[in-house]
Amino acid sequence: MRNLRKAAFAGATAVAVAFGSTSVALAEDAAASSNDITVSSSSTETEKDAANGTQKPTEGEGSLSSRIGNSIESDQTAYGPAIFGSSKGEAAGESETFEQQPVWAKILYGLSIFASVAAAFGLIVAPLYNFVVHGL
The missing domain is CATH 1.20.5 (Single alpha-helices involved in coiled-coils or other helix-helix interfaces)
Structure with missing residues (x-):
């Protein structure tokens, strides 16, 4: 069975x-x-004016994901060598520095460091602990 x-x-x-x-x-x-797919890229919606047929923007609060996206500068692009390079953009000839990068890129950089440390812990420290506690 x-x-x-x-x-x-x-x-x-x-x-x-x-x-x-x-x-x-x-x-x-x-x-x-x-x-017929329509995509709205901003949190401002448009409202059609019945009198003259024009559209005027209306201020909306936007969804939670829109507000989070705006706060982490999701519309900006990042420069890879300034984030992951050894000089962090401080070398001669580099156009941007680490401090000029958007918030989302800095968050992902921090998460990659955390994931690397967690992987090293899982690969080295955890098996050693298991060996010390439980033996072969």
């Missing part, structure tokens, strides 16, 4: 992996072929 459960679980996992990306691919094709 135990092997039958393992086989059923393995089969279900294989089917899920095989067909899980199919719906994503179909959804992407359908979205790409649709011509």
Whole structure:
């Protein structure tokens, strides 16, 4: 009975992996072929004036993700060598420094440092601790 459960679980996992990306691919094709997609890139909405047919901007609060995006400067691009380079943009001939980079790039840089430290901990320190506590 135990092997039958393992086989059923393995089969279900294989089917899920095989067909899980199919719906994503179909959804992407359908979205790409649709011509009536409208995208709003700012938190200001427009309101049509009934009197003369012109549109005037209305101030909206925007969603939480819009406010977070505005606070971390999501519309700005980052300069890679200033973030990940050894000189952090301070070398001669570099156009931007680390301090001039947008907030989102600095957050991702900090997260990459954290992930590197966590990976080193998981690769070296945790097995050593397990060996000391539990032995071979």
